[in-house]
Every structure is written in structure tokens, then in C-alpha cells.
Amino acid sequence: MAHAYTPGLKVLPLTLIKKKRVLPIPGKVLVSVGKEVDALDVVAEAELPGKVYSVNIANRLGCEPSELKNYMLKKEGDAVKKGEVIAETKSFIKFLRSQVEAPITGTIDSVSEITGQVLFREPPKILPLKAYIKGKVVKVEENFGVEIETEGTFIQGIFGIGGETNGEIRVAVQTPNDELLSEDIKDTDKGKIIVGGRHAGLDAIKKAIKVGVHAIVVGGIHDKDLRQLLGYDIGVAVTGSEQLGTTIIVTEGFGQIRMAEYTFKLLKTREGEKASVSGATQIRAGVMRPEIIICGSPKLDVKRKDESRTWMEIGDKVRIIREPYFGLIGKVSKLPPEPTIIPTESHVRVLEVELDGGEKVMVPRANVEILEE
Amino acid sequence: MSDKDLNVIIATDCGSTTTKAILIEKKGDTYRQTFRGEAPTTVEAPFEDVTCGVKNAIIEVEELSGRKILDGDKVITPNKGNTGVDIYVSTSSAGGGLQMMVAGAVKAMTGESAQRCALGAGAIVMDIIASNDGRADHEKIERIRQLRPDMILLSGGTDGGTITHVVELANFVKAADPKPRLGASYKLPVIFAGNSAARDKIKEILDEKTALMITENLRPVLEKENLMPARHKIHDVFLEHVMQQAPGYPKLMKMVGAPIMPTPMAVGLMTEKFARAKNYNVLAVDIGGATTDVFSVFDTIFNRTVSANLGMSYSVSNVMAEAGVANIMRWLPFKIDEQEVRNRLKNKMIRPTTIPQTVEDLMIEHAVAREALRLALDQHKLLAVGLKGVQQERSISDAFDQTSTGQSLINMMNLNYVIGSGGVLAHSPRRVQSMVLMTDSYQLEGITMLAVDSIFMMPHLGVLSQISEKASLDVFYNDCLIKLGTTIAPVGLAKEGELILEWEIETKEGKKIDGSLRFGEMYLVELKDEEAEITLKPLKGFDAGQGKNSKFKSKIQGGVGGILFDGRGRPLELPKSEQKRVENLTKWFNKINMYPEK
Structure with a gap:
């Protein structure tokens, strides 16, 4: 018996999958324990504080910052509309008066008598948090989020690009050693998860983006192609926020590498079913690998496996x-x-x-x- | 505690992946490191308690030494016979270390001072917000909100000067309402070390929304920096707020006999003590998987920088992005396709724990290491600008031109000693590889002694130096440093094959050896771990440390590598033609027997 220094990537036909769905800032949880949710259901939401804009009103009025309060028509916390006059100098003759208008619709956050600056804040934005996987809510963390549980297939990739998405699985090549070519991607693949073999080149990925494929799962890609797609070199492996239009999941590594037979066959057995996928990768403390989750049991004679050996x-x-x-x-x-x-x-x-x-x-x-x- | 009462010491360093324990014992009049143990760090799930890893590492020391050190969760003190130790000390960089955001009124002035202050305290500086940093106000606020630092250091303004800018910065912090990285329900610690006249106003703005602390201005007048009070405050906040939120740290804080120190702060302290004791200019580098720390002491002035994304595994791809593939490939003594190099480095990034199995792969790793070390030193030079932490005066005239005056501080010709640590330098299969990596990336000039800290003991010794300087220096000289030897690199350029240096070495036993160096050649002369005297006579306008063509005598240090004579000239320029470059690299590497035959 000996320790493996690099834990393997999980390729499990049937396992218990638990997903924590947590808001980045406190908000409101919209579901309760026991509720069955679909991947696209919103389970929690938070109000993101609005953007802040600053205007130096003392400069604009030509007064000292300490005099500013005398000329303000609105105070901290007041609601304002874009274009509304919020400060004005006093003069009997109207055209000698200087005025300052609100640059946005929102509220006045602060008025500084030191700097002469007024901070305006836009109304908060609602940030919805989707369930991401179909399953049952098993835990609610008040104000922050939920834990969802389901049974199904769980496949980890080694590296990914792009965020969470979902769609129907279609295997577009015959064998795990085939190259995914642009002609393998059809117009009918819009919204689907396309599975390729050992490699996908720049043309194939561009075609997938054009067609509106939600995700590509493939053995390898070239770093050079990735650079061309993104327009920059990925320095540190913290991904998931890229806006390519298609999520990419690499199962083996960089280069042309035959997809593991087992992974390919497993995906093939689940062709036509809905999958949740995420390209988010983080390879430092708190390792995160890209993943493919397909709820329910595959048409295989398999037992559920929850624990893995170390x-x-x-x-x-x-x-x-x-x-x-x-x-x-x-x-x-x-x-x-x-x-x-x-x-x-x-x-x-x-x-x-x-x-x-x-x-x-x-x-x-x-x-x-x-x-x- | 006096040295008389200090006979047995246990020290740990809790790193992101490994917790290392060392036992130090007084043998006669000298302290020696006797046993060591290590265990995986247990900050992350499922353990979420740093003390599990600490205890495991100490248990390994117990098993090896036969000394009982632990009694449950407690370290037994003092030592009696074969039980207990006199003190337990620890450093920590687990859980991402200490992450800070700093703010200053003017980026090149208080902003830079605040950055130096935070770096010296062992922090990673996530961003520097300044009134003139080129970003729109809403972008600054957005940035403050997005980054979740452990604390913010707010500075700005000289005492009695205008408070406008610093009040503006405080308003931005308030508007962003930032949350700390650990313990989302706690208030974020903010240290104010700016214009003392602004204190009341800052309190009014930030007291409610943040855990505000006020300390002395780190730039009380334009020509003076006063970093120590703010640095101490950072350390206090690190212990009282950040550590309290980290898994298991409250328990660890009860186990130790002296305050826990951020690992880089301890390494910095040890570098300073060594430089002072030997009267050397010292450069110390720790190249890790994710980050590279550089410490320097030049003319007693200490500086530290951390290049957060330059490293050999997690950040390997970032080294490629910042240096460019061509700069990495220039160090390879064979031809290889660019796509192949790119893919290999990306594969290392996604599987960071793999190691090179082939000589070719090792050469690629070494090529990346050279570029990471070079870039980290470049970044260090930009910040090492000559203001010492405690207090240093400079004239009004050069206060406006800090960066450029700072660059002159790191002078490679005046550098006496380089200490390398981190896997690629400390565990290179042949020690000469570490010598050449540091010589190439730093373009060492004149006479420079080199060593590696093979098991990264500097953190333990740094924190120990607060209790006993003698104990830390004894172990540092005798057990921590593996002396590699000395690089002799005359500065100048000539035609290939021209004679540029004549030399003679006299060992302590009076044995003499001599030789000469031609332009374009590089070779090693064996000299084991001993000091010797060298006479250098540079020719053809070359400078070996005392001016062009000036003959002089100097002390050198031998080691496991020996004396490396580098006649490739400075600045070191590799041939533009690929064929000639590969030929030259092959010739040099073969001459010094750098790699096994493929």
C-alpha cells in the first residue's frame, strides 16, 4: 500500500452528489429543505450594492468644501433622479446661479465637507443563484444558500474554461481517439454538450461558439489555440469567468491526448440526457476541477460508489x-x-x-x- | 529567556501544504538542529484545524529523537532529561498567508511606503489604491469591494498637511463596505497610518463600518519613513483578528511560547540577522510553487518583495505569460517546438505536483526557474528604494524620485551573498545546477558567494532569533546553509577567446592554484567547504569588483559546487542564432558537468 501523490480525477457512473450553492454576500434563501429543484430554478438571491459614482460638487460650484452643505438641495440617503438638480449656489439673479445635476438615478451615499465630493449610488442589483443541478434541497444556510443532493454520474475534467451551463449530451465522434472536427458540429447542436475525442482544434471550437453549443468535452486542446481564443495567456489556473460563449472541459490535458476509454464510454451511455457542466477550475488551496453531472442512474449494471481510496x-x-x-x-x-x-x-x-x-x-x-x- | 535556560527548542512552520518541525538542542556551547519531522498541513477540510498537522509533525520528531514533547494538546515545558522542551515557536503561511490591500494618497509616495510597510510585515499586497492610480473612483470602490483582504492599511498625507486625499480614500473604503476574507460576519480591520490631523475625520467615516485602528503616520514628513509602528500594528492585527478566524489557530496560539509570525516576516528577520552578523550585502530568495519571495539587505537596509504569481508549479504558466516563451526557450540546449513547450508548461500548471523524469524536462524546468528568478528580482529592484523600515532620512529633492533612486540600491557588484530556497534550488539533483541558475538569472557580478537552505529552515530560525540570536545563528551557519561555493564573474565585453582574467587561490593550508579566464568560457574549480583567499587580475578593461583592470585580493568561500569562473561577460548576451546558442549552452553545461548525459 502506498500513497498516490496526485489524487485521481473522479469518473463515477453512479454516486451521491452534493452541491453547496452559496451567495457571495448575505441575501435571501428562496427554498426550504425537502424541496425538489430543477437545474435552472433560482434557490437564493442577493442584492448587490449599486455602483458608486463620485462628483466633486464643491469644485463644480466654485465653493469651499466646508460650505458645501449650504448649497446642497439633497442630503445623505435621499433618492435622486438622473438630471435632477441636487446642488445650487444662491443668487438673486437666476443666471448667476451654478447648478449641479445628479449623474445617475439612485441615492446620495455621502457628502464630504473635507473633499467637497458627493458619492451617488445606483439602486442595488438582484443577483440570482440557480440550483445548477436537479435534485433535492437537503440543507439551508440562512441568508447564504443551500445544499442540493442528487444521485447520478459525476465526471471531473482536468482543466476547463467558462462557467456553469447545461444541455443535452451528444457524442460527436466515433472513438475516444478521434479529433473533433468543425464538420462534426452541426447547426442542431445549439444548446448541447458536445463530446469529442483526443483533441479539438481552433476551427472546431470556433464553430461550436458560432453554433451556440453550450459546452465541449474533449481529451486535449493546444495552449496556442487557447491563447488565440482568449486573447491572452492564462497565467494562474483560476478559471470559470471567461465569456467565450462555450464552456470547454478538457479531460486529459494540453496536447493531443486520447480521452480515457472509460470516460468516453460512460458519456456515450448517457447520450441524449441532460447534463450540468462547469468549466471552473482552481488549482491551489481548495482545488476545484471542471465537472459534468448527469442526474439519475446510467443504463449500466453499476453500484453506487461514494468513498474513494487515497x-x-x-x-x-x-x-x-x-x-x-x-x-x-x-x-x-x-x-x-x-x-x-x-x-x-x-x-x-x-x-x-x-x-x-x-x-x-x-x-x-x-x-x-x-x-x- | 536567557541562553542558559534554553537548551532544547521545538519550532514549526505551517506552510500551505506541509507543516515542518525541527528540534534544536544545545551541544556543548553550540546549538544544533538535531531532528526534523513533517506532516501535511491540516487547515483545509476535513480537518480544519492547523494543530493536527503541527502535532503530527512533532510526533515524528518525538519518534526519531526519543524525546517526549507533547502531552495531549500541550507542549511540555521546560525540558527535563528526555522529556519536554524549553520553548515552542512557530511561523505560519497556511491558508494563503496574510493578504492585504494598501492605500496611499500618492501612488509613488505614501502608496509605495504603505506597500513596503505591508511587505515587510510578511503580507501579500493584493492591490494599491491611490488617489492618482489612474482608475476612476467607481472602479476603485468596485475593486475594494471585490478583493476580500485580511486587512487594509490606509495611509496618506504628511502630518499636518492636507487631509483631503486621505479622507477621500476613507470615503471610498466606506462606500465599498468590504468584508474580510475569513469570517464574513466580522468587521474588516483597517489600520490608519496617515496624517495625524485626519484621525478624527477618519474615525467619523470608518469607525462604524470597519474595525478601525489608528497608529503613527508611516510618512510623517515627506523625507522620512516610519514604518515600524504600522508594521507592529499589522502583526498585532494578524494575531488578534486574522489568526483567530483561521482553523485551529486560536489553539495553536495557546501552544506557542512566543507570538506566531507570518513565515516571510521570519525569513526576513533571519536574513537581516545574518547580514548584520557578517557585515554582508545579502540577497535571499524563496521560489515556491505559487510565489517567489525576495529579501535583500544592502548597506544594512532591508527590503522584501513577493511576486505573488511567479512560481514553479501553480504559477508556472504565469512565468511563461510574463517572460514570454522565447525567453524561456533561450536557456534550452536543444531545439524544441514552441507548441510543445507551451503544452508541457500548461500540463505542469494543471498537475502541479509532478516532477521531471527526463533530463530534457529538467532543463525546461530550469529554464522556467531562471526567468521566474529574473522577473522576481526585477520587481524587487523596483521597490527596494533605500528607505529603511525604522527610520531613514532622505532629502526633499530625491523624495520625488523614489523609484529611480531605489534602483541603485540593488547593486549586483556589491552583493556578497545569495541564499536560495524552494524546491528547484534546494533540491536540484546536482548542486552546480542551483549555482548556475542563480548566476544566470541574477547575472551575478564580481565575487558572489552562494548557498541554499535545503530544508527551508529560515522561518523557524527567524522566529527563534527573537528569543535567542545565538541559537538561530548557530543553527543557521552549521545546519541550515549548504554552501555551494563562489561565482567569479568579471564585468565587461570582449571578443570570444580573449584573455580577460588571471587568478590565484590560496587555501588556508597554504596550497596555491592559479589559472586564467577567456571571454566566452565558463568552468568550475574544486574548493570544498572552506574559506580561501583569491587574487584577481582583470584584463581588457574588465572589472571584477574594484574597478576596470584593478588587481585585488578577496575572501571566497568554497562549497559543494566549488568556484565558478564565468567569462561570458556582463551583460550576459546569448547568441541570437539558435544554432550558435544551442552550441554555446551545450559547451558551457558540458564543461561544468551540469547535467547527466541524456
């Missing part, structure tokens, strides 16, 4: 995640306990992997991840 055993299926065998899948055949010298001359703990073709290779334990099936 160690590795001989016979475990692993994916090698670094050169020179990057992307290859095999089974652990030896787990030597002593540190071994690898070609870089580092002393590290290694394991032997029997690749799918029968060849046996030694790799550092840090360079494999368990395939959690």
Missing part, C-alpha cells in the same frame, strides 16, 4: 501525467518502497506501470494519477 495498490489503473509517457494509461505492476534514481539523478519513489500494450515502464509516483472509476 492509496495505491498493485493492479490499480493509472494515467501517467508527465513526459516521457504523458497521457498513457496502464496498471500498477510494482510498488518498490525504496527511493530510486531516475534519469535526472533525483532520488524519488517510483512505481512500475504495465501499459495497455504490455510494455512495462518505471515512473516517479508523483507522475501518475489513479483513474477513479
Whole structure:
């Protein structure tokens, strides 16, 4: 028995899925425990404080900040309409009076006698929080959100772009080793989750965006294409807020990498069903991976699996995640306990992997991840 | 506590991923690090209690040393026979460390002072808000609201000067109504260290909505910085507010015998103590997975910067984005497609715990490390502007031109000692690799001694130095530093093959060796962990530290690497042609036996 340093990505046909849905600021929870919700139902909402605008009214009136209160027609907390006169100098002759109008519709937040500045605030905006998955509300955290529970298929990707979405699954290629081409994406794919094989190039992704595909799930993409799509290099892996138009979920990594057979087959069995997907990825404290959630049981003879092992055993299926065998899948055949010298001359703990073709290779334990099936 | 009562010490550093414990014992008259243990940090779910990891790490030390240290949740003090320790100290950077936002009236003046103040206290500065930072007011307010710092440091205005700008900033903070990162229902701590005449007004604006604290102005007059009171206040708030919200920290605070310190603050303190004890100009760098910290002490002036997104795993892709792929690829002694390099680095970003298995992959990691170190030093140079933390006077004339005067402070020719830490430097398979990485990225000039802190003990020793300077320095010299050797790099340019330096080394035993250096060559001379004297005679207008063509004698330090003679010239320019560049890199790396044969 030995610890796997890189926990595997979960690819579970049937498991208990719990999702916390939490507002960024306190608000109102709209559902109660026991309520069955759909992915698009709003479960909570918050009022986002309106944008603040500043105007230096003392400067505009040509008075000292300390005199400002004498000329204000409105005070802190008062509602104002855009264009409404809110400050005015006093003069018997009308055309000698200076006036300042409200730049927005909202309220007056503060009036400073030091700076002469007045802060206006727009009305608050309602921020709705959707359920994201179909399921049952099992917990309510007052003012903040809920926990939703469901049983279904749960697949994690390694990297994603774009936020939460949903749609019907369509597998657009024949095998997990096929390239997803632009011609594989049809006009009828609008609103769908499209599953490809080893790679999707720039043309295919652009076509998906044009058609209105909600998400692409694929083995690998090239970093160069990603840069071109976004217009910048992703520096730190904190994603989910990109506005590409299509969410992208990469299951294996960067480059052309055959999608794991198991993942591909599982998605194939759920073709035609509705899925909730999120591209949000965060690879630091509190790791978050992109995910595909499909409620309900697949048409397979599977038992529900909720707990996963944190160690590795001989016979475990692993994916090698670094050169020179990057992307290859095999089974652990030896787990030597002593540190071994690898070609870089580092002393590290290694394991032997029997690749799918029968060849046996030694790799550092840090360079494999368990395939959690 | 006097050194007489201090015989056994346990120290921990709670990092984001690992908690490391070391045991220090007095052997005769000298303190030595004797045992160490480590365990995963337990700040995150399912444990959410930092003390679990601390206890696990200490238990490992107990098992190895045979000394009983823990009694349940308590550290047994004082030591008696084989039980207990005399003191337990700890540092922490778990849970993202200390994250701050700073605000100052003028960006290049109080804004920069506030930034230096927060960095010196061990914080990561998330943003600097200033009246003249180029953003519209509503953008500033939006930004303050979005970022959820642990605290805000508000400065601005000299004492008795105008209060307009600082009041304006306070109004923005009030309008944003920001929430702290930890403990959403608590008020955000705001430290006001600005114009003392504005205090009443600031109280009026911020007292209700924030946990406001007032301290001395960090820029009381234009030509003087007074950072220490605000720095102490930051440390107090860190202990009283931030730590109290972090999982398990209230328990940890009861276990320790001295206040917990943010890890970078402790490293900074140790760097300062070392520089002062040896009378050296020192540069210390800690290159981690996500961030790179740089500490410097030049002419007794301490500075720290943290490059929050330059690192070797989580931030590896950001190094590529900031440096450009071409700058990374210029260090590779082989040809490779740009797309391949991009994909490999992105794959490292998404699977950050993997390690290079092939020599080629190791070379790519080293290429990234050079660029990360270079960029982090560039950022450091911009902020290391010569105002010392406690108090330093500068004239009115250069107060308006801080950045440019600051750049002259980090002078590579005057640098005596570089200390590297972090995986890529501390655990490189061949020590000469660390030497070359630091030599290349910093373009070391003249004579520079190098070392690595192989198990990152500087945080433990920094916090310990407050209790006993002797204990921390003893362990620092004897156990913490792995001396690599010295780089000799004459400054100048010449034609390839021209003689640029003659040298002679005399060891303590009186053994003499000599040689010469030609432009474009690089080689190593073996000199084990001992001090020796070198005579340098630069030629062809080259400068080795005492001026062009000036012959001089100096002390050097040997080590596991030896003496690296670098005749590639300064500034170091790699050939533009890919073929010639690959040829040169291969020649240099082979000459110093940098990598195993592929």
C-alpha cells in the first residue's frame, strides 16, 4: 500500500452528489429543505450594492468644501433622479446661479465637507443563484444558500474554461481517439454538450461558439489555440469567468491526448440526457476541477460508489501525467518502497506501470494519477 | 529567556501544504538542529484545524529523537532529561498567508511606503489604491469591494498637511463596505497610518463600518519613513483578528511560547540577522510553487518583495505569460517546438505536483526557474528604494524620485551573498545546477558567494532569533546553509577567446592554484567547504569588483559546487542564432558537468 501523490480525477457512473450553492454576500434563501429543484430554478438571491459614482460638487460650484452643505438641495440617503438638480449656489439673479445635476438615478451615499465630493449610488442589483443541478434541497444556510443532493454520474475534467451551463449530451465522434472536427458540429447542436475525442482544434471550437453549443468535452486542446481564443495567456489556473460563449472541459490535458476509454464510454451511455457542466477550475488551496453531472442512474449494471481510496495498490489503473509517457494509461505492476534514481539523478519513489500494450515502464509516483472509476 | 535556560527548542512552520518541525538542542556551547519531522498541513477540510498537522509533525520528531514533547494538546515545558522542551515557536503561511490591500494618497509616495510597510510585515499586497492610480473612483470602490483582504492599511498625507486625499480614500473604503476574507460576519480591520490631523475625520467615516485602528503616520514628513509602528500594528492585527478566524489557530496560539509570525516576516528577520552578523550585502530568495519571495539587505537596509504569481508549479504558466516563451526557450540546449513547450508548461500548471523524469524536462524546468528568478528580482529592484523600515532620512529633492533612486540600491557588484530556497534550488539533483541558475538569472557580478537552505529552515530560525540570536545563528551557519561555493564573474565585453582574467587561490593550508579566464568560457574549480583567499587580475578593461583592470585580493568561500569562473561577460548576451546558442549552452553545461548525459 502506498500513497498516490496526485489524487485521481473522479469518473463515477453512479454516486451521491452534493452541491453547496452559496451567495457571495448575505441575501435571501428562496427554498426550504425537502424541496425538489430543477437545474435552472433560482434557490437564493442577493442584492448587490449599486455602483458608486463620485462628483466633486464643491469644485463644480466654485465653493469651499466646508460650505458645501449650504448649497446642497439633497442630503445623505435621499433618492435622486438622473438630471435632477441636487446642488445650487444662491443668487438673486437666476443666471448667476451654478447648478449641479445628479449623474445617475439612485441615492446620495455621502457628502464630504473635507473633499467637497458627493458619492451617488445606483439602486442595488438582484443577483440570482440557480440550483445548477436537479435534485433535492437537503440543507439551508440562512441568508447564504443551500445544499442540493442528487444521485447520478459525476465526471471531473482536468482543466476547463467558462462557467456553469447545461444541455443535452451528444457524442460527436466515433472513438475516444478521434479529433473533433468543425464538420462534426452541426447547426442542431445549439444548446448541447458536445463530446469529442483526443483533441479539438481552433476551427472546431470556433464553430461550436458560432453554433451556440453550450459546452465541449474533449481529451486535449493546444495552449496556442487557447491563447488565440482568449486573447491572452492564462497565467494562474483560476478559471470559470471567461465569456467565450462555450464552456470547454478538457479531460486529459494540453496536447493531443486520447480521452480515457472509460470516460468516453460512460458519456456515450448517457447520450441524449441532460447534463450540468462547469468549466471552473482552481488549482491551489481548495482545488476545484471542471465537472459534468448527469442526474439519475446510467443504463449500466453499476453500484453506487461514494468513498474513494487515497492509496495505491498493485493492479490499480493509472494515467501517467508527465513526459516521457504523458497521457498513457496502464496498471500498477510494482510498488518498490525504496527511493530510486531516475534519469535526472533525483532520488524519488517510483512505481512500475504495465501499459495497455504490455510494455512495462518505471515512473516517479508523483507522475501518475489513479483513474477513479 | 536567557541562553542558559534554553537548551532544547521545538519550532514549526505551517506552510500551505506541509507543516515542518525541527528540534534544536544545545551541544556543548553550540546549538544544533538535531531532528526534523513533517506532516501535511491540516487547515483545509476535513480537518480544519492547523494543530493536527503541527502535532503530527512533532510526533515524528518525538519518534526519531526519543524525546517526549507533547502531552495531549500541550507542549511540555521546560525540558527535563528526555522529556519536554524549553520553548515552542512557530511561523505560519497556511491558508494563503496574510493578504492585504494598501492605500496611499500618492501612488509613488505614501502608496509605495504603505506597500513596503505591508511587505515587510510578511503580507501579500493584493492591490494599491491611490488617489492618482489612474482608475476612476467607481472602479476603485468596485475593486475594494471585490478583493476580500485580511486587512487594509490606509495611509496618506504628511502630518499636518492636507487631509483631503486621505479622507477621500476613507470615503471610498466606506462606500465599498468590504468584508474580510475569513469570517464574513466580522468587521474588516483597517489600520490608519496617515496624517495625524485626519484621525478624527477618519474615525467619523470608518469607525462604524470597519474595525478601525489608528497608529503613527508611516510618512510623517515627506523625507522620512516610519514604518515600524504600522508594521507592529499589522502583526498585532494578524494575531488578534486574522489568526483567530483561521482553523485551529486560536489553539495553536495557546501552544506557542512566543507570538506566531507570518513565515516571510521570519525569513526576513533571519536574513537581516545574518547580514548584520557578517557585515554582508545579502540577497535571499524563496521560489515556491505559487510565489517567489525576495529579501535583500544592502548597506544594512532591508527590503522584501513577493511576486505573488511567479512560481514553479501553480504559477508556472504565469512565468511563461510574463517572460514570454522565447525567453524561456533561450536557456534550452536543444531545439524544441514552441507548441510543445507551451503544452508541457500548461500540463505542469494543471498537475502541479509532478516532477521531471527526463533530463530534457529538467532543463525546461530550469529554464522556467531562471526567468521566474529574473522577473522576481526585477520587481524587487523596483521597490527596494533605500528607505529603511525604522527610520531613514532622505532629502526633499530625491523624495520625488523614489523609484529611480531605489534602483541603485540593488547593486549586483556589491552583493556578497545569495541564499536560495524552494524546491528547484534546494533540491536540484546536482548542486552546480542551483549555482548556475542563480548566476544566470541574477547575472551575478564580481565575487558572489552562494548557498541554499535545503530544508527551508529560515522561518523557524527567524522566529527563534527573537528569543535567542545565538541559537538561530548557530543553527543557521552549521545546519541550515549548504554552501555551494563562489561565482567569479568579471564585468565587461570582449571578443570570444580573449584573455580577460588571471587568478590565484590560496587555501588556508597554504596550497596555491592559479589559472586564467577567456571571454566566452565558463568552468568550475574544486574548493570544498572552506574559506580561501583569491587574487584577481582583470584584463581588457574588465572589472571584477574594484574597478576596470584593478588587481585585488578577496575572501571566497568554497562549497559543494566549488568556484565558478564565468567569462561570458556582463551583460550576459546569448547568441541570437539558435544554432550558435544551442552550441554555446551545450559547451558551457558540458564543461561544468551540469547535467547527466541524456
